[in-house]
Amino acid sequence: MHEVIDPHLRERLWAAGRARRDEMIAFAQQLVQTRSLPGEEQAVAELVLARLRTLGFDEADLDAAGNVVGVLRGSSSAGSSVQFNAHLDHVHEGDPAAWRYPPYAGVIADGVLYGRGASDVKGALASQVYGLVLLRDLGLVPAGDCYVTGVVQEEVGGAGAAALCEWLRTDIVVLGEATNLELRRGHRGRVGLEVRFIGRSAHASAPERGVNPLFALGRFLCRLDELPRGSHPELGQSSVAPTLVWTDQSSANVIPGVVTVVLDWRTVPGEDADALRAAVEDLARACAEDEVRVEVTVPRRKLATYRGLAIELPPTRGFVLPTDHPVVTVARSTLNAVLARPVPDAFWRFATDGGHFMAHGMATIGFAPGEERFAHTVDDSIRLADLEAAMVGYAALALTLTRGEEHA
Template structure:
């Protein structure tokens, strides 16, 4: 395909900050990403990308051709974001993209529209200077990352090219990330018999829930050599009691499980936790919305050696994410995968979500250097 000419001259080139602010103004909940995908494609076309289109899953895909043939780089982000929550808690309205003292505020600023803008302009800045990456670079902003990763699942099943390496752009404070633990949400129901609260009978399921929570608090979970120790955390409790003076028949607790165990190991642990309790629960199969594995890239992998020199200007060592990413899909597809993105991950999903313009610019510059110099 003939490359589309860039319509901008270097002197009037838009920048990553302008693009980011436009992206924040488009609300894009999971399953509602079409408008944002079109805005992303529009930017890629106007910047002179060689291809810019949407696949059958609604993923936005762009291509900048390289100087050499061979396996391509994949820069991976996503389109969707979490709900904005209570608007009164935001200092700045979540979709107005306020720019104040070098910081852009808004839902998605750091997770993940900021990294998407930085990846886009790493490539745009090369084209504006008349340069090309060493190898083809595909950039993908996929759908439904926040609810299990349907877009990434489609992407790895229908790759646009032979992918040699993946950089997941989730926020990492510009630190190289080697992976993260898997995530499962396990629902355990404690059973009892509803009765008047004044009777204080022992078959109140909340007593059994208390024992389960004690066991969860003290459980000894395994440690993975790369991604670290597993955690099991209760997050929500729901009962079927409709009155303050009525006990419930059931109490259901959600356990957030972050680890590297197999399904079989998780089921054995759950059986141990529930032993002797009037309880039921199960671990969902892997690769469902309730249970997906993590990924871990060996620190000695050649990809780490290629990327680390460019991330060392920000952090001397590699790190790990505490949350899950679509890197689990690319890693499972045997595409070598690391993480690297601008922004503070601790601001993701909060009403303080924001990203510094300087972080966007620094990431775009360093990523552009890597893509010019390195083959995956």
């Protein structure tokens, strides 16, 4: 395979990146300063849409879900289409006093942008937008169409991505979830299960009159490790963790009639929701007394976007793209050349929208600035140098991935 990015082109891309660096960073700062919780993304969507139109994308609009979609048309219908995807929403900021800087101030200090969403994933979104702009600056036209998509409600299951997949199918997707400028090619899936132990309520002064389901819950949690878990040669073993517990009571002097525990099961290929539910139910029944009933469900997530589109989501899908897949090999060679260092590939610990795209036949990888360890924490931040490197990397990937099988 010949060199995908030659030294001359590499220097041109970096020079163009330096020229756009401050503008791109200021845009990332604006994004962080625009609060956009799941279901409340309208303001940031309009901000991104306005920037795409100002920058001269061939097309830019909102879809029915409220996702932002920008298009840079390629030179040929024979080229592969590539989607650079990031999400518009972020998790709640929690206690602002716990942050080094106010979470929505977008403070830049010592070469770092701080704030909620900086690493997850507004910094990457800014880099993706301007990565395609670099091609225009240099008069370069990718072989296939390139898209920038900012999707809604990723943090609550991926309603935006699910809606987008119904009408936009690209050959390749490059996710902006944090990778520390490395490659990612998959992650485990997620199944949420609710386990209910149903007893009989009574006054706490007369426990013999009731059937306390908390004892069954206690036995169940102590035996949780007995549940069979799958394994994968690259992803390792699946995991299950109890995360939430609640009862049907709010008074401390009442024995509850029902106690519910939520299990977060991170799945590997070969594990499906129905089989997991059956295994959990068997264990729960073994831990229940004769008078305690058991119900185990896999709730379907029902969401409505800020534009009113209602979507019911399946459990989060995991995926694995092989290390020798043509998209992975071309991306690796491209990034090795443009970043002038070896770029390893691995897997995310958390889940992404990638499972939606893979389920619709789109080969999906991840490349982004930001570190996983900062996501969902009060340390959410991103290095400015990494934003610049990601911008140049995205421009290079747009050129090489759209060439299709030429480099495979």
